[in-house]
Each structure stands twice: as structure tokens, then as C-alpha cells.
Amino acid sequence: MALKGFTLVAAVAVAVSACTPKTDQSVDRFIDSGSLASKVKWGVYVDPDGCDTWIADDGIEGYAVARLEPRTGARVCSGILPVGEAAGHNGGRSDPI
Helix, strand or coil: CHHHHHHHHHHHHHHHHCCCCCCCCCEECCCCCEEHHHHCEEEEEECCCCCEEEEEECCCCEEEEECECCCCCCECCCCCCCCCEEECCCCCCEEEC
16 A cells, blocks of 8 residues: 555656746856856866866856767867866966866
8 A cells, every 4th residue: 555655656746747847957047147158158177087177157156067079978088288277268378276
């Protein structure tokens, strides 16, 4: 009986979650809300393993995503900067982090 109750609750939870409205992930809804594409500045950071990480800053929140090879999904370790440095939206200069 307890298993049937759990199954019913799980089924209802799945059904209700499917009814929630879609959220536009390209829009920031925090204090500094607005279109992310117009205000986020992207750069690259070289992590301690020597691999690239895409980094972004929209003023209040920051983002970091491992840079991956599109065809294979492998991490990109380009060697473009020394380990622990970042470059991109500050005129192309690198900054130690």
C-alpha cells in the first residue's frame, strides 16, 4: 500500500512539473536584470590543470564554464595563457587571478 501511495505522489509531481512555464535563460531576473547578451563580457581563464575556462561577469553575478571541443566534448587546453591568468574583455591583456 505504501508503494502505491509513493508511486501516486511521484506521478503527480512529474505531471505538475511538466506544467510549469518555460524560463527564458537568456534574461537575468536578479537586481541587475536585463538581457545577458548585451551586458555579459566573456573572457578565458587558464585553470591549474592548464585547461581553458570561459568566464563571464555581468556586474553582480559571475559565470564559469569549461571550454570544450564541440565534436568530442574533451576539455580544451590551448596553452594560450600561463596557468592562473585570464584575458578577454579588458582589452586583450591578461591578468593574474
